[in-house]
Amino acid sequence: MKRFSFSCGVMLRKVMKKSLKKTKKVISLLLIFTLLFTSLLTGIGPIKASATSIPCLQTLIPSGNDFYALMSDGTVKSRGYNTYGELGLGNTYYYDTFTTVPGLSGVIQLLPAREGDGTYALLSNGTVMVCGHNSYGELGLGNTNQYTSFTAVSGLTGVAKLFSTDFSVYALMSDGTVKDCGYNYYGQLGQGNTMQYNSFTTVSGLSGVRELITYCYDVSALMNDGTVKSCGQNYNGELGVGYTSNRLCVAESNNCICL
Numbered sequence: 001m002k003r004f005s006f007s008c009g010v011m012l013r014k015v016m017k018k019s020l021k022k023t024k025k026v027i028s029l030l031l032i033f034t035l036l037f038t039s040l041l042t043g044i045g046p047i048k049a050s051a052t053s054i055p056c057l058q059t060l061i062p063s064g065n066d067f068y069a070l071m072s073d074g075t076v077k078s079r080g081y082n083t084y085g086e087l088g089l090g091n092t093y094y095y096d097t098f099t100t101v102p103g104l105s106g107v108i109q110l111l112p113a114r115e116g117d118g119t120y121a122l123l124s125n126g127t128v129m130v131c132g133h134n135s136y137g138e139l140g141l142g143n144t145n146q147y148t149s150f151t152a153v154s155g156l157t158g159v160a161k162l163f164s165t166d167f168s169v170y171a172l173m174s175d176g177t178v179k180d181c182g183y184n185y186y187g188q189l190g191q192g193n194t195m196q197y198n199s200f201t202t203v204s205g206l207s208g209v210r211e212l213i214t215y216c217y218d219v220s221a222l223m224n225d226g227t228v229k230s231c232g233q234n235y236n237g238e239l240g241v242g243y244t245s246n247r248l249c250v251a252e253s254n255n256c257i258c259l
Contacts, residue, residue: 089102089149107123122159129152177206184196
């Protein structure tokens with residue numbers, strides 16, 4: 001009888017231990033689910049924080065030996081050769097990992113120049129910041145100095161979109177006009193001459209522009225009425241105007257034929 005009672009006691013203790021373990025597991029799971037549910041309801045906790053604090057890659061932009069990553073929060077990361085400081089990191093060092101560009105935020109368009117030597121950032125407020133190669137005044141800063149950090153273009157506001165040819169840059173304004181600067185050997189700036197421009201200058205007589213189509217040394221403007229105006233290099237008749245002379249302006253005049 002004593003042996004039977006002892007055996008029953010041992011079995012009962014084992015059953016109670018197993019039940020206690022199961023109960024602890026159930027309680028732990030209930031606590032975890034309660035915390036998660038509370039976090040979702042109140043918006044407090046690591047789940048929400050991790051989901052909103054890390055910006056995502058929006059666009060990856062290659063340019064020669066450089067790469068730019070435009071992030072979802074409007075910041076920019078860059079890497080590459082950085083020969084002229086075009087990465088905007090304050091120096092001309094080589095970077096083999098993506099590095100956040102200091103002092104640059106609110107970017108909605110990032111435009112590396114066609115030659116990969118300069119970089120242009122259009123901000124959400126319609127202003128522009130630039131860096132890199134500037135031998136032809138293509139940064140529009142009023143000089144030909146090289147810039148290794150992004151610098152605001154003074155006096156340039158209301159920009160809707162940026163375009164570039166080789167060493168020349170064009171700003172399509174929100175009112176349908178165009179401003180440009182840089183290399184102008186073939187008259188591709190449409191200013192009526194072949195002078196170099198170190199500052200963004202309004203293209204005279206050109207308004208109602210919907211879009212710009214740029215190539216190496218020539219530009220065509222698609223107008224709101226569906227017509228096209230063009231200027232620049234025309235050695236192979238690429239402007240489509242019936243002859244092969246270069247065109248120095250895009251406005252309608254005795255010297256310019258517009259489509």
